[in-house]
Amino acid sequence: MKPIPEEAMPVVEIIRREVPRPAELPVRLKETLRWKINNEYYCPMGLCPKAIRPTPSGPFSFGYDESANTTSENRFLYTDAFMGWWDWLLPKDAAEAVDAIWPKEIA
Numbered sequence: 001m002k003p004i005p006e007e008a009m010p011v012v013e014i015i016r017r018e019v020p021r022p023a024e025l026p027v028r029l030k031e032t033l034r035w036k037i038n039n040e041y042y043c044p045m046g047l048c049p050k051a052i053r054p055t056p057s058g059p060f061s062f063g064y065d066e067s068a069n070t071t072s073e074n075r076f077l078y079t080d081a082f083m084g085w086w087d088w089l090l091p092k093d094a095a096e097a098v099d100a101i102w103p104k105e106i107a
Contacts, residue, residue: 001100002085004100008081008082011062011079014048015044019049022098029041037054
């Protein structure tokens with residue numbers, strides 16, 4: 001599996017801080033991995049409490065907090081890097097993908 005890109009780490013840090021490791025693995029939805037919750041499909045960013053959509057399409061629907069101390073331009077970079085890694089660069093092994101975001105030693 002490709003490692004999480006450095007540019008995506010600010011998003012991963014927020015997810016690790018705000019979202020407990022899910023008990024269940026995500027399911028395959030076409031070419032992506034999603035968690036099905038109440039008949040909606042969520043990506044890791046969508047699991048964050050501040051996300052305004054189950055699958056945020058950009059930094060303004062993800063819910064960066066002010067502690068991120070980033071510019072809008074950087075937030076686009078971080079969000080795009082994470083979405084690209086999660087949706088397109090994964091070999092689609094659900095357990096590996098979850099472990100990459102929530103390593104068992106910090107879960």
